[in-house]
Amino acid sequence: MLGNFTYCNPTKLYFGKDALDGLNEELPKYGKNVLLVYGGGSIKSNGVYDKVIKILKDNGKNVFEDAGVMPNPTSEKLNEGLARAKAAKADLILAVGGGSVCDYAKAVSVSVNCNDDPWDKYFIRFEEPACKIIPVGCVLTMVGTGSEMNGGSVITNREQKLKIGHVFGENVFPKFSVLNPEFTFTVPKEQMVSGIYDIMSHILEQYFSGMDDNTSDYIMEGLLRSLIHSANIAVENPTDYEARSNIMWTATWALNTLVAKGKTTDWMVHMLGQAVAAHTDATHGMTLAAVSIPYYRRILPYGLKKFARYAVNVWGVNPEGKTQIKVAEEGLLAMEEWMKKIGLTMNLTALGATEQMLDGIVKSTLIMDGGYKVLDENDVRAVLKASF
Amino acid sequence: MLGNFTYCNPTKLYFGKDALDGLNEELPKYGKNVLLVYGGGSIKSNGVYDKVIKILKDNGKNVFEDAGVMPNPTSEKLNEGLARAKAAKADLILAVGGGSVCDYAKAVSVSVNCNDDPWDKYFIRFEEPACKIIPVGCVLTMVGTGSEMNGGSVITNREQKLKIGHVFGENVFPKFSVLNPEFTFTVPKEQMVSGIYDIMSHILEQYFSGMDDNTSDYIMEGLLRSLIHSANIAVENPTDYEARSNIMWTATWALNTLVAKGKTTDWMVHMLGQAVAAHTDATHGMTLAAVSIPYYRRILPYGLKKFARYAVNVWGVNPEGKTQIKVAEEGLLAMEEWMKKIGLTMNLTALGATEQMLDGIVKSTLIMDGGYKVLDENDVRAVLKASF
Numbered sequence: 001m002l003g004n005f006t007y008c009n010p011t012k013l014y015f016g017k018d019a020l021d022g023l024n025e026e027l028p029k030y031g032k033n034v035l036l037v038y039g040g041g042s043i044k045s046n047g048v049y050d051k052v053i054k055i056l057k058d059n060g061k062n063v064f065e066d067a068g069v070m071p072n073p074t075s076e077k078l079n080e081g082l083a084r085a086k087a088a089k090a091d092l093i094l095a096v097g098g099g100s101v102c103d104y105a106k107a108v109s110v111s112v113n114c115n116d117d118p119w120d121k122y123f124i125r126f127e128e129p130a131c132k133i134i135p136v137g138c139v140l141t142m143v144g145t146g147s148e149m150n151g152g153s154v155i156t157n158r159e160q161k162l163k164i165g166h167v168f169g170e171n172v173f174p175k176f177s178v179l180n181p182e183f184t185f186t187v188p189k190e191q192m193v194s195g196i197y198d199i200m201s202h203i204l205e206q207y208f209s210g211m212d213d214n215t216s217d218y219i220m221e222g223l224l225r226s227l228i229h230s231a232n233i234a235v236e237n238p239t240d241y242e243a244r245s246n247i248m249w250t251a252t253w254a255l256n257t258l259v260a261k262g263k264t265t266d267w268m269v270h271m272l273g274q275a276v277a278a279h280t281d282a283t284h285g286m287t288l289a290a291v292s293i294p295y296y297r298r299i300l301p302y303g304l305k306k307f308a309r310y311a312v313n314v315w316g317v318n319p320e321g322k323t324q325i326k327v328a329e330e331g332l333l334a335m336e337e338w339m340k341k342i343g344l345t346m347n348l349t350a351l352g353a354t355e356q357m358l359d360g361i362v363k364s365t366l367i368m369d370g371g372y373k374v375l376d377e378n379d380v381r382a383v384l385k386a387s388f
Numbered sequence: 389m390l391g392n393f394t395y396c397n398p399t400k401l402y403f404g405k406d407a408l409d410g411l412n413e414e415l416p417k418y419g420k421n422v423l424l425v426y427g428g429g430s431i432k433s434n435g436v437y438d439k440v441i442k443i444l445k446d447n448g449k450n451v452f453e454d455a456g457v458m459p460n461p462t463s464e465k466l467n468e469g470l471a472r473a474k475a476a477k478a479d480l481i482l483a484v485g486g487g488s489v490c491d492y493a494k495a496v497s498v499s500v501n502c503n504d505d506p507w508d509k510y511f512i513r514f515e516e517p518a519c520k521i522i523p524v525g526c527v528l529t530m531v532g533t534g535s536e537m538n539g540g541s542v543i544t545n546r547e548q549k550l551k552i553g554h555v556f557g558e559n560v561f562p563k564f565s566v567l568n569p570e571f572t573f574t575v576p577k578e579q580m581v582s583g584i585y586d587i588m589s590h591i592l593e594q595y596f597s598g599m600d601d602n603t604s605d606y607i608m609e610g611l612l613r614s615l616i617h618s619a620n621i622a623v624e625n626p627t628d629y630e631a632r633s634n635i636m637w638t639a640t641w642a643l644n645t646l647v648a649k650g651k652t653t654d655w656m657v658h659m660l661g662q663a664v665a666a667h668t669d670a671t672h673g674m675t676l677a678a679v680s681i682p683y684y685r686r687i688l689p690y691g692l693k694k695f696a697r698y699a700v701n702v703w704g705v706n707p708e709g710k711t712q713i714k715v716a717e718e719g720l721l722a723m724e725e726w727m728k729k730i731g732l733t734m735n736l737t738a739l740g741a742t743e744q745m746l747d748g749i750v751k752s753t754l755i756m757d758g759g760y761k762v763l764d765e766n767d768v769r770a771v772l773k774a775s776f
Contacts, residue, residue, distance in 0.1 A: 001403065001633040001634055001637050002630070002633075004407065005403050006400065006402050006410065007400070007401040007403065009397065010398045012395070012396035015389065015393050015649070015650065016391055213617060215611070215614040215634045215637045215641070217614075218611065218613050218614035219607055219614075220610070221610055223603070223606065223607065225606050226602075229606075230601075242600065245389040245390075246389055246602060248389070249389050258641075261637075262403065262633070262637065
């Protein structure tokens, strides 16, 4: 564990088939006005909406609604949401949905009492909130982003073709999150698989950085093995409660700040994926899947030891009698085959990207410096080209 | 992840060489009267005491002291401590030391404003605190118990020959803990090794229970591998910062409630070890070490699959062409050899126990029912006999 760090994660989690009952414990802590934030209405067809409304009413709340949060929530929608929260005099923002809805709720929560334009303030200038933050609670219906227990919020500006994440401090973390694996059963299989790769990518972005032999590295290998194990079961049987619940729990711990403590991190796959999404509006996890293998093949020589360790400890590659590079390559090959097997989209064309967009995507790609090689524009172009 | 559970761990951790600076952020949150709790005075010889006192004074605190907390803090000492905290009108209890000091501080914190006898209320009747709890902060100088980020508190009643732990809820968790690995450098090697085994035992008590294939199991395998790796380095070179810091971090995550979520747990090794300590006052980790292998050999047939998994995933036993029982036994053998190698005490005689004490220790052993076999008195006696 290198360097100095602080760790604090105050989010209270209610997990399991009865997790929604946790709302009865949490709601009395807040005022009467609740802004219910959700997406395209799937929570109405799967019954979660009705259950949540009943508990809100039973707890005597005034419910205001902000529906239509899109998979890549936009800065325009954010402005609409903060106006709604202001009009509602919201005491609590209750996000019911996946990571996009939680991300959006957090962005609204720090913007309601802030006079600046939130896109400029938080996503371009990366400033911290100085205003009163509206508390947020989440009821998760889709798994992947880890947004239910962290300060992350990703917003897309369609005009500027930028999708940018701000990692806020613990004062912006959800106060509570409800994690019922059964609420994720109705998610279409493609989205489930996309979420699974989002989780894997979160772990790998933190794993493939630095060469120290850190407790976090061992924890991440455990999370990866658990994820692969449960994903294999869930792909065959999406209503396997045990598998879905382990995936849900792994997602939370993959990105609730724990495994990044005391080590450096990369995040270049997310920068590439987010640039793709800003031009195509493609599903987050799929954009990550499409660029990952080309990216990791390109940086492999610079992080050889760690890629070889990954091959052995996560993919069970037998290293006997093989060079380190051979072991490392076999690991990436095993990963690639597994990704195809579970049904991930492995190229940008299938996500709606065209070669004509290449220059624009390159331009939209923010360069991070925590990985094994700091990419230059040529690298970015080459990785993206190899992803078509 | 079986069943319903809640997770909330609000303790703020300051980790690293500059971690003590965290006190300057925390102290202003509390009133003027601080009860400084510590043990036998090693913090005076290693300089930690002076550093803490300076920061307390710089923050304008009135410092009251409660020294002499023993390795197995007693109910008599607890009564003394609560009287001191009452007299000081303590706004904050600052524990500077190892797990015993933290445990003791928590026991005092829930007893100051409680009219009942705290031993009877919390450790015999296992009641929850209904009174105002004094906030606790910790500065850790010895690693093992995980008390810095949980609600655990173990107190010994010498007269009744009972050493009993109460696991309090999150309202009793330390508000903050300071984790500077360098503060642990002066701990005698035997105590370092004892702490290392305490960590291992915490993980194993939670691992060897249930047969589900849980994310927690994978995380625990990671923690165990990290612990073994760093322990091997620390035993050779106790001032290896990296190794000691990884051990410190592993200790915290081994027992801060995370890995027990969604699964059953055992804790029978701790029950046996605590019974030994109640009769001998032996070091906690060493009592666990002395009884572990005999206990695990006895329950192995009932948890065969998990013991075989442990052998392969933690100790690297090659399962090819071997029966499950052979694999499982090889795992325990590897563990036993490693325990001897790092210098653990492997029998009760060396801890001051005599065969004459056997009846008394058997009588002091509380039986838990979460392991692979619920022991009867014969089992307890047999395990203890095999530990001599």
